[in-house]
Amino acid sequence: MAINVKVMERPVGEVSYVRATLSGLGLTLKHLVNPHKVTVQYPDERWDISPRWRGTHRMLTTEDGKAKCVACGLCPTVCPANCIKLVPGEDEAGNRYPLVFEIDEFRCIFCGYCQEVCPEEAIHMGRHYENAEYSRDKFVYDLERLTAQTHPVSELWDPADPRGE
Known part of the structure; x- marks a missing residue:
């Protein structure tokens, strides 16, 4: 399949750009008088985000308040950004649990794997998007901080329902 390229000839003589300038000014004036509001006054007004928004992480807990994680090691293995640090431990009953579980939110690409x-x-992945801190080390979420998160979790995309309804 051939690609068609249209070559535009540049004007050779003297050219007046008054028409293009007036057209640009007309577009600017049209936007000045347009009552359509495009600015959101952020702290007071908030926009609705998609239920599939992937924000900061959250660790769900069991009924007794412990993390549901069994330290299987799948999440650090599948993570393409290598931002999850997991050190597994085992109690005397043979139940596995994470001794150390940290996620570096600066390295994370929020893929949801x-x-x-x-x-x-x-x-x-939670639906929280306000991630402001005063120091870089606050962006390393440990197990205590992950279990303390209370924001709603994101919904995964269902291929059977491509429109997400």
């Missing part, structure tokens, strides 16, 4: 691969559905 950790949520998809988790067999216990312990880690979830």
Whole structure:
């Protein structure tokens, strides 16, 4: 398949750009008198985000308040950004649990693979998007901070319902 390229000839003589300037000014004036509001006054007004928005992480807990994570090691294995640090431990009954579970939110690309691969559905991407801190080390979320998150979790995309309804 051939690509058609249209070559435009540049004007050779003297050219007046008054028409293009007036056209641009007319477009500017049209936007000045347009009552359509495009600015959202952020702290007071908020916009609705999609239920599939993938924001900061959240670790779900069991009824007794412990993390549902069984330290299987799938989430750090599948993470393309290598932002999850997991050190597994085991109690005397043989139950596995994470001794150290940290997610570096600066390295994370919010792909959602950790949520998809988790067999216990312990880690979830939340719908929280206000991530302002005063120091870089506050963006490393440890297990205590992950379990303390209370924002709603994101919904994964269902291929059977491509429009997400």
